Amino acid sequence: MILVGQYDSPLTRRVAISLSVLGIPFEHDARSIFGDFEALRAINPLGRIPLLVLDDGMALIDSAAILDWIDREVGPERALMPMSGPARTTAMQTVALAIGAVEKIGAAAYERLMRPAQYRWPEWIARCRTQGEGALPVLDRVQWSERLDQAHITTACMVSYLRTVDPEIIPRGKYPSLDTLADRCEAMPEFAATRVDGYALPRG
Numbered sequence: 001m002i003l004v005g006q007y008d009s010p011l012t013r014r015v016a017i018s019l020s021v022l023g024i025p026f027e028h029d030a031r032s033i034f035g036d037f038e039a040l041r042a043i044n045p046l047g048r049i050p051l052l053v054l055d056d057g058m059a060l061i062d063s064a065a066i067l068d069w070i071d072r073e074v075g076p077e078r079a080l081m082p083m084s085g086p087a088r089t090t091a092m093q094t095v096a097l098a099i100g101a102v103e104k105i106g107a108a109a110y111e112r113l114m115r116p117a118q119y120r121w122p123e124w125i126a127r128c129r130t131q132g133e134g135a136l137p138v139l140d141r142v143q144w145s146e147r148l149d150q151a152h153i154t155t156a157c158m159v160s161y162l163r164t165v166d167p168e169i170i171p172r173g174k175y176p177s178l179d180t181l182a183d184r185c186e187a188m189p190e191f192a193a194t195r196v197d198g199y200a201l202p203r204g
């Protein structure tokens with residue numbers, strides 16, 4: 001199978017890390033959603049990443065749907081999301097907060113970094129940052145279990161993404177439990193293999 005998308009995307013990164021943690025081999029196609037837009041649109045009509053192209057040629061889109069497929073492939077014992085009960089509800093909530101922060105702080109970053117300066121909307125940027133930032137103290141209060149699961153992976157990917165695109169929102173020491181989680185995860189080889197130094201946004 002082939003995972004399409006660059007690892008500066010925290011959504012692509014969480015899929016890559018999940019596959020690696022589960023020992024599922026894959027090829028990586030690092031084409032750019034900006035530079036290779038038309039080629040990627042031919043695989044995903046939405047022109048977004050990540051995409052997981054299965055061995056039979058089917059292209060799965062959307063990181064949540066891809067992760068759901070992976071979990072069903074490995075079965076309930078090894079699945080990274082609890083498959084049922086209160087544990088699933090809690091994990092879904094945690095993942096929703098982390099993804100929500102990525103989306104809102106990511107939207108503000110696109111606005112700040114890509115949109116031509118004369119068209120930027122400061123109130124919208126502030127609103128998106130406020131929304132995304134709201135998730136951080138809640139995530140900092142999560143009791144992280146020893147066993148690595150999707151809530152850990154997605155939240156750690158969120159931390160490294162925010163530190164790249166909006167470091168002021170998550171200074172080291174402000175959210176100690178998130179620091180500990182991110183340090184623990186980023187020390188793992190599966191995280192190290194997908195780490196990127198910067199974010200490849202075309203500048204406006």
Ligand SMILES: N[C@@H](CCC(=O)N[C@@H](CS)C(=O)NCC(=O)O)C(=O)O
Pocket residue numbers: 009010011012033047048049050061062063064
């Ligand atoms: N809900 C989707 C969101 C996918 C998404 O927005 N991906 C971003 C990269 S992190 C993207 O492709 N952005 C480019 C664009 O939308 O033009 C998922 O979880 O996969």
